[in-house]
Amino acid sequence: xxxxxxxxxxxxxxxxxxxxxxxxxLHIATGMFLEKGYPLVSMxxxxxxxDVTKATVYxxxxxxxxxxxxxxxxxxxxxxxxxxxxxxxxxxxxxQLFQFAKGHLQATVDIDxxxxxxxxxxxxxxEQLQLMQEAEQKMYDELEHALKKAMDKGxxxxxxxxxxxxxxxxMVTTGNNMNTVFKNSFSSLDDLVTQIVDFYWxxxxxxx
Amino acid sequence: xxxxxxxxxxxxxxxxxxxxxxxxxLHIATGMFLEKGYPLVSMxxxxxxxDVTKATVYxxxxxxxxxxxxxxxxxxxxxxxxxxxxxxxxxxxxxQLFQFAKGHLQATVDIDxxxxxxxxxxxxxxEQLQLMQEAEQKMYDELEHALKKAMDKGxxxxxxxxxxxxxxxxMVTTGNNMNTVFKNSFSSLDDLVTQIVDFYWxxxxxxx
Amino acid sequence: xxxxxxxxxxxxxxxxxxxxxxxxxLHIATGMFLEKGYPLVSMxxxxxxxDVTKATVYxxxxxxxxxxxxxxxxxxxxxxxxxxxxxxxxxxxxxQLFQFAKGHLQATVDIDxxxxxxxxxxxxxxEQLQLMQEAEQKMYDELEHALKKAMDKGxxxxxxxxxxxxxxxxMVTTGNNMNTVFKNSFSSLDDLVTQIVDFYWxxxxxxx
Amino acid sequence: xxxxxxxxxxxxxxxxxxxxxxxxxLHIATGMFLEKGYPLVSMxxxxxxxDVTKATVYxxxxxxxxxxxxxxxxxxxxxxxxxxxxxxxxxxxxxQLFQFAKGHLQATVDIDxxxxxxxxxxxxxxEQLQLMQEAEQKMYDELEHALKKAMDKGxxxxxxxxxxxxxxxxMVTTGNNMNTVFKNSFSSLDDLVTQIVDFYWxxxxxxx
DNA sequence: TATGAATGAGTATTCATTCAT
DNA sequence: TATGAATGAATACTCATTCAT
Numbered sequence: 001x002x003x004x005x006x007x008x009x010x011x012x013x014x015x016x017x018x019x020x021x022x023x024x025x026l027h028i029a030t031g032m033f034l035e036k037g038y039p040l041v042s043m044x045x046x047x048x049x050x051d052v053t054k055a056t057v058y059x060x061x062x063x064x065x066x067x068x069x070x071x072x073x074x075x076x077x078x079x080x081x082x083x084x085x086x087x088x089x090x091x092x093x094x095x096q097l098f099q100f101a102k103g104h105l106q107a108t109v110d111i112d113x114x115x116x117x118x119x120x121x122x123x124x125x126x127e128q129l130q131l132m133q134e135a136e137q138k139m140y141d142e143l144e145h146a147l148k149k150a151m152d153k154g155x156x157x158x159x160x161x162x163x164x165x166x167x168x169x170x171m172v173t174t175g176n177n178m179n180t181v182f183k184n185s186f187s188s189l190d191d192l193v194t195q196i197v198d199f200y201w202x203x204x205x206x207x208x
Numbered sequence: 209x210x211x212x213x214x215x216x217x218x219x220x221x222x223x224x225x226x227x228x229x230x231x232x233x234l235h236i237a238t239g240m241f242l243e244k245g246y247p248l249v250s251m252x253x254x255x256x257x258x259d260v261t262k263a264t265v266y267x268x269x270x271x272x273x274x275x276x277x278x279x280x281x282x283x284x285x286x287x288x289x290x291x292x293x294x295x296x297x298x299x300x301x302x303x304q305l306f307q308f309a310k311g312h313l314q315a316t317v318d319i320d321x322x323x324x325x326x327x328x329x330x331x332x333x334x335e336q337l338q339l340m341q342e343a344e345q346k347m348y349d350e351l352e353h354a355l356k357k358a359m360d361k362g363x364x365x366x367x368x369x370x371x372x373x374x375x376x377x378x379m380v381t382t383g384n385n386m387n388t389v390f391k392n393s394f395s396s397l398d399d400l401v402t403q404i405v406d407f408y409w410x411x412x413x414x415x416x
Numbered sequence: 417x418x419x420x421x422x423x424x425x426x427x428x429x430x431x432x433x434x435x436x437x438x439x440x441x442l443h444i445a446t447g448m449f450l451e452k453g454y455p456l457v458s459m460x461x462x463x464x465x466x467d468v469t470k471a472t473v474y475x476x477x478x479x480x481x482x483x484x485x486x487x488x489x490x491x492x493x494x495x496x497x498x499x500x501x502x503x504x505x506x507x508x509x510x511x512q513l514f515q516f517a518k519g520h521l522q523a524t525v526d527i528d529x530x531x532x533x534x535x536x537x538x539x540x541x542x543e544q545l546q547l548m549q550e551a552e553q554k555m556y557d558e559l560e561h562a563l564k565k566a567m568d569k570g571x572x573x574x575x576x577x578x579x580x581x582x583x584x585x586x587m588v589t590t591g592n593n594m595n596t597v598f599k600n601s602f603s604s605l606d607d608l609v610t611q612i613v614d615f616y617w618x619x620x621x622x623x624x
Numbered sequence: 625x626x627x628x629x630x631x632x633x634x635x636x637x638x639x640x641x642x643x644x645x646x647x648x649x650l651h652i653a654t655g656m657f658l659e660k661g662y663p664l665v666s667m668x669x670x671x672x673x674x675d676v677t678k679a680t681v682y683x684x685x686x687x688x689x690x691x692x693x694x695x696x697x698x699x700x701x702x703x704x705x706x707x708x709x710x711x712x713x714x715x716x717x718x719x720q721l722f723q724f725a726k727g728h729l730q731a732t733v734d735i736d737x738x739x740x741x742x743x744x745x746x747x748x749x750x751e752q753l754q755l756m757q758e759a760e761q762k763m764y765d766e767l768e769h770a771l772k773k774a775m776d777k778g779x780x781x782x783x784x785x786x787x788x789x790x791x792x793x794x795m796v797t798t799g800n801n802m803n804t805v806f807k808n809s810f811s812s813l814d815d816l817v818t819q820i821v822d823f824y825w826x827x828x829x830x831x832x
Numbered sequence: 833t834a835t836g837a838a839t840g841a842g843t844a845t846t847c848a849t850t851c852a853t
Numbered sequence: 854t855a856t857g858a859a860t861g862a863a864t865a866c867t868c869a870t871t872c873a874t
Binding site: 036037039040094112114115117118119122147156157159160163164166167168169170171173174178195196199200201202203204205206 | 244245247248302326327330355364365367368371372374375376377378379381382385386403404407408409410411412413414
């Protein structure tokens with residue numbers, strides 16, 4: 001009862017666990033934005049979840065849109081890195097796609113980038129939007145590049161690689177939502193992922 | 209206390225253009241929700257766009273979530289009807305899919321049902337959520353049914369028709385967003401739709 | 417204790433005394449702005465003084481600057497009317513000036529228009545500033561006009577009437593502040609007003 | 625814990641340009657207060673303009689009101705000194721007044737002491753208010769003294785010298801504001817100053 | 833059927849101030 | 854001497870909702 005009801009004024013010592021306050025905020029905020037969407041996350045909420053005051057959040061991020069932009073860009077950069085790692089192996093493309101999809105679906109949160117971009121468009125500054133779009137592009141670029149390489153190698157027939165990249169991400173994202181819509185149809189995550197990748201690979205008309 | 213304006217009995221009042229106030233509100237609100245998303249549309253906004261007072265909106269819709277639910281359910285029902293019409297023809301499945309996709313892309317607004325449901329989840333009552341989910345299911349049911357029929361007829365090989373339905377909608381929806389991401393790649397709407405449906409049909413590995 | 421701790425929700429009856437809520441707010445706000453200056457009056461303060469909620473204040477005045485502008489313009493209009501009344505008599509100019517000065521000094525509050533304009537300049541919109549400046553000009557115009565007429569009639573020698581108007585108001589305003597600075601020197605308000613008008617009339621070098 | 629940079633003992637540290645940090649802050653803050661008024665200048669603003677951190681400002685000035693008081697007192701002292709210099713010459717009073725007025729008007733900023741005192745009154749401590757008022761009085765004392773001397777010498781007729789001092793300052797200050805109200809009427813600063821001093825000297829009824 | 837007036841709870845943001853280093 | 858981190862309280866403004874008419 002006497003421990004930390006009222007936090008002491010001024011500056012307490014740095015976090016014990018080595019993570020800076022700024023990173024903590026960014027990390028927690030990212031999760032909240034993903035879970036509830038930009039408009040439904042208030043700075044109050046973020047501060048409370050981070051166990052700091054709102055003023056502290058504002059000390060590190062000048063506006064809510066700044067926090068959001070930072071969170072999203074950093075998130076997309078992390079995804080990008082994962083993509084790079086996966087796609088830089090010598091595995092066949094289909095296996096790489098499987099790994100990417102599985103990783104995406106394993107993330108507890110539902111990362112629907114498109115819906116985020118839309119939500120944000122109304123609120124973000126031009127500059128912030130551009131930052132996010134650049135990070136987004138980088139992700140797709142990587143996938144597109146891998147598809148193109150596979151086409152060049154003859155691994156898959158030639159077609160529009162950009163479209164292929166976008167559609168793949170959209171299908172994987174949909175897989176995430178499926179849990180909600182009809183969870184009981186798939187025995188395991190692997191099963192779901194396999195089916196999605198197969199579908200992507202073979203289309204409706206060429207299934208086994 | 210008795211000053212109500214004289215009014216023809218029995219017949220609901222109509223505006224000059226034949227639409228009732230209630231319908232006008234629902235119609236306009238639908239558009240606004242689609243354009244900006246649930247949290248960014250205020251009852252004030254709706255009232256203003258409808259050229260009535262906020263109180264009038266509340267006269268017809270008890271809460272904002274009621275308005276939203278009604279709007280979305282009605283929208284999905286309309287889409288459902290359209291699907292029914294398209295899928296009840298004797299055309300080959302692929303052509304039907306093309307027609308559906310094209311209709312979807314022609315709608316100026318970007319109907320990303322999944323992101324909508326997520327946005328709303330926090331705010332809606334259990335009952336309202338269920339209403340919306342039922343309407344959503346009905347849409348997918350129809351598509352799924354058509355896929356199953358095509359499988360039965362041997363038009364396409366057998367596979368998970370539910371998954372097929374979901375993925376098709378996700379791909380078409382993605383097509384809507386493409387304008388933003390890389391607008392310049394397609395000569396026309398038909399071109400885009402064709403490519404998406406082809407991709408859906410043949411997959412990555414079976415392109416022409 | 418049970419009477420009006422929590423004011424009932426919804427809309428209570430119109431004010432008993434016939435003044436509309438909007439007027440009450442404007443009136444009270446005017447006094448507060450005059451007393452403390454624009455930045456030191458918060459919308460919360462205003463609401464509290466008016467015994468309504470902040471939301472009610474915003475119901476009538478969309479922004480704080482709107483409220484301020486309205487308050488100042490209305491105030492200057494009132495002063496303008498008083499000037500018109502006083503200057504439209506057939507009394508000699510000096511007596512008219514005396515009456516104006518006395519009325520100004522009798523107002524409990526210290527109306528230092530110049531300082532208000534300065535304070536406001538940072539916060540107001542171009543449009544709002546213009547509204548205030550127009551109201552201000554109208555006041556000075558009236559005085560200037562009276563001076564010019566007196567010059568034409570030969571009541572006073574010709575000189576810059578605009579400058580004369582501005583300086584007169586500045587001197588009268590200073591009289592208001594004198595209470596603070598050296599209150600004990602004047603036996604009565606009439607005494608102070610007389611001395612100021614005399615000074616204005618005769619200057620430093622032509623005193624009795 | 626011992627890492628203080630080596631430092632010459634005894635002599636207070638100076639910036640390259642010879643002004644101490646404390647003086648820099650005071651100087652810059654003075655300008656900001658004059659330009660925007662007490663409430664509209666934040667400690668953050670001051671720190672930023674001074675290119676130090678807020679904590680540094682607080683290192684030298686315990687509170688914002690302290691900073692303000694110091695700034696204003698020092699400013700009034702400087703003005704006082706200037707008055708002393710001007711009034712201690714053997715020039716005729718009218719010429720001295722002209723010089724004072726011109727100096728006042730040349731200062732880019734609009735020093736309306738009265739409005740400043742009012743703005744501050746709510747925030748300052750009793751002690752701080754007294755400090756400022758003393759500095760203010762000293763200024764007026766000097767002018768009053770000069771007027772009295774001129775009366776004693778018969779240079780001007782006898783009248784209330786305190787009132788004369790106050791009104792003079794008020795008229796000169798008004799001159800400063802005139803730029804805004806009707807800028808185009810005066811060919812030059814000298815012209816404006818001359819007219820004001822003439823008006824002060826001769827009054828409305830004794831112009832040339 | 834429709835509305836004007838009012839509200840309580842929130843939302844983003846700012847600010848003076850403190851304190852350990 | 855100087856600062857980076859943190860805070861509590863305020864500030865302007867919004868919004869879903871209610872109710873008497």
